[in-house]
Amino acid sequence: MATYSLTTPLTSEDTKQLKAGDTVLLNGTIFTARDAAHSRLVALIEEGKELPFDLEGSVIYFVGPTPPKPGDPIGSAGPTTSYRMDSFSPTMLKNGSKGMIGKGGRSQEVKDACVAYDGIYFGATGGAGALLGKQIKSAEVIAYPELGPEAVRKITVEDFPVTVVNDTEGNDLYQMGREQYEVKN
Amino acid sequence: MREIEFDVVVKAVRDMIMHCGTDLPQDTYDALEQAMEDEKSPVSKEVIRQLLENANIAKDEKRPLCQDTGLAVFFVNVGEEVRINGGLLRDAINQGTEQGYTDGFLRASTCEPFSRLNLKDTVGYNLPAIIHFDIVKGDKIDIEYAAKGGGSENVSRARVFPPAAGKDGIVNYVKEVISDAGGNPCPPITVGVGIGGTFEKAVISSKHALFRDLETTNPDPEMAELEERMLTEINNLGIGAMGMGGTKTALAVHIEANPCHIASLPVSVNVQCHSSRHTHITI
Numbered sequence: 001m002a003t004y005s006l007t008t009p010l011t012s013e014d015t016k017q018l019k020a021g022d023t024v025l026l027n028g029t030i031f032t033a034r035d036a037a038h039s040r041l042v043a044l045i046e047e048g049k050e051l052p053f054d055l056e057g058s059v060i061y062f063v064g065p066t067p068p069k070p071g072d073p074i075g076s077a078g079p080t081t082s083y084r085m086d087s088f089s090p091t092m093l094k095n096g097s098k099g100m101i102g103k104g105g106r107s108q109e110v111k112d113a114c115v116a117y118d119g120i121y122f123g124a125t126g127g128a129g130a131l132l133g134k135q136i137k138s139a140e141v142i143a144y145p146e147l148g149p150e151a152v153r154k155i156t157v158e159d160f161p162v163t164v165v166n167d168t169e170g171n172d173l174y175q176m177g178r179e180q181y182e183v184k185n
Numbered sequence: 186m187r188e189i190e191f192d193v194v195v196k197a198v199r200d201m202i203m204h205c206g207t208d209l210p211q212d213t214y215d216a217l218e219q220a221m222e223d224e225k226s227p228v229s230k231e232v233i234r235q236l237l238e239n240a241n242i243a244k245d246e247k248r249p250l251c252q253d254t255g256l257a258v259f260f261v262n263v264g265e266e267v268r269i270n271g272g273l274l275r276d277a278i279n280q281g282t283e284q285g286y287t288d289g290f291l292r293a294s295t296c297e298p299f300s301r302l303n304l305k306d307t308v309g310y311n312l313p314a315i316i317h318f319d320i321v322k323g324d325k326i327d328i329e330y331a332a333k334g335g336g337s338e339n340v341s342r343a344r345v346f347p348p349a350a351g352k353d354g355i356v357n358y359v360k361e362v363i364s365d366a367g368g369n370p371c372p373p374i375t376v377g378v379g380i381g382g383t384f385e386k387a388v389i390s391s392k393h394a395l396f397r398d399l400e401t402t403n404p405d406p407e408m409a410e411l412e413e414r415m416l417t418e419i420n421n422l423g424i425g426a427m428g429m430g431g432t433k434t435a436l437a438v439h440i441e442a443n444p445c446h447i448a449s450l451p452v453s454v455n456v457q458c459h460s461s462r463h464t465h466i467t468i
Contacts, residue, residue, distance in 0.1 A: 177430015
């Protein structure tokens, strides 16, 4: 299991070297979107309309942060559970997005889309919102402000720690890890 | 009849919400430290190390432990010899909740079920709080509070079994719920199991079981043994911290059992994430 430092936007060259279980420190711009924002973004794609940001090489972070304290760019900002985005993620990957950050398992369709479009599903530590929020150096709402914590934010991260869960070869860290430690009766 | 001022309750609730948002309770912190020591998987060990570091940062810098600062859930025991001066107890708890979430910069996660919009705005208005009242002897008010996150709530389930299902049926059901949940509820989790009563009694009992300090066991030896058995079987699933694979999937299993109908064996499984933010005060 290797450790990489990568800067967004990601390319296929970046993503294809990563294997389930690798640690990655992400740098650069990433975009936040949860349930409601995904629903709107995918509707725009299906209608052939322009998105509020360029999907090519983008990394999408499934997060709804707490309100920032005065002087901070953002509040606590750990990942939300990813399966709720399963119906949207293949469309995002097909249209150029290269990475997702969340927590918890994904559907077979998402794993297949990672293989087909050189995408990576990264896991961040759920519930480590204070720690992860500190790695976010700037944040700006760029779409859907009425959604509050679910608005789309453009954020800049430094050494944001994530683990490769689903890689471009179809491996799944959750399955691998569980098989290794399961005690069968 | 003892009188308690409305504003005293508001302030007490506000303070406990703000404290719980940033300061992981000692029992939870201790349980995570123990879990880090016991965990066999280096990947899960590292996750738990991050959780402890996160707790230290949150406490020192007064940042929310998690962006999911939960729905505010209360169990309130009201002494029969006490009354609130200046308003309703329910209103005081809701007002304290609003103040706590606003002043603590905590996320208001409450929304309407279909529009998905917050009922007012997204800072502070985490209302209505979920409040369970009971009347008890005495002239005090005891307020138990927990911040209940969505990820762990989403994997919770309840079912009414036929009595013949027995302990084995319940253990298998709990295992099935946790196995299906995998890493989604942010393990290492606490598992609240409500057994018996009616359907809703089992559910509320499973919620209340999560308010108990993590190191405690059920006072009934039979239930304590069942808690231990469930904990072992859950940890044998191999899910590990955040589902990365490991030997510590749960920190504790807490059972609350009630007498039930001769035809029924209700069971409810309510899950709390590793960030078990709970506390209580007596006024």
